Amino acid sequence: MELREAILGRRSVRSFRPDPVPDNLIEELLELAKWAPSAGNLQDWFVYIVKDDRVKRDLTGACYGQRFVAEAPVVLVICADLERASYYGERGVYLYSVQDTAAFTYAFMLLAHEAGLGTVWVGAFDENAVRSILNIPAHLRPVVVVPVGYPAREPRAPPREKVRKEWV
Numbered sequence: 001m002e003l004r005e006a007i008l009g010r011r012s013v014r015s016f017r018p019d020p021v022p023d024n025l026i027e028e029l030l031e032l033a034k035w036a037p038s039a040g041n042l043q044d045w046f047v048y049i050v051k052d053d054r055v056k057r058d059l060t061g062a063c064y065g066q067r068f069v070a071e072a073p074v075v076l077v078i079c080a081d082l083e084r085a086s087y088y089g090e091r092g093v094y095l096y097s098v099q100d101t102a103a104f105t106y107a108f109m110l111l112a113h114e115a116g117l118g119t120v121w122v123g124a125f126d127e128n129a130v131r132s133i134l135n136i137p138a139h140l141r142p143v144v145v146v147p148v149g150y151p152a153r154e155p156r157a158p159p160r161e162k163v164r165k166e167w168v
């Protein structure tokens with residue numbers, strides 16, 4: 001699959017088949033996603049890989065009842081490592097760590113699409129609840145929850161606006 005095809009074909013998948021996703025595939029995709037850019041090459045992300053049904057149900061509650069979180073065979077909780085990001089001071093902690101984690105997440109999502117998997121970016125969640133469910137230490141900040149699995153159906157492409165811009 002060409003990069004252009006991956007970018008244009010990736011969709012937010014909220015309905016998953018129950019088929020298990022091989023652990024080695026998740027590992028491979030994470031290893032490739034680590035090539036995403038990060039400030040000073042800090043690679044300031046940390047990933048929780050959730051397969052336990054009870055934990056996924058708890059995460060669904062923390063994600064304000066978005067049922068597809070529990071229905072996905074795998075759920076990633078991608079965190080920013082604020083300790084690493086602190087190398088760049090306050091800007092590193094409050095900005096670079098989120099930018100870096102977002103780049104890593106999008107790389108993973110494109111790679112997952114190429115591998116025939118569906119994903120969806122979940123940003124609506126109670127950060128403290130997610131932290132409590134996974135016993136996440138203080139130096140890690142949950143930034144995004146990503147359900148992963150084989151799509152039950154392919155969503156249609158939503159409309160896109162023209163890029164608002166100004167050439168200077």
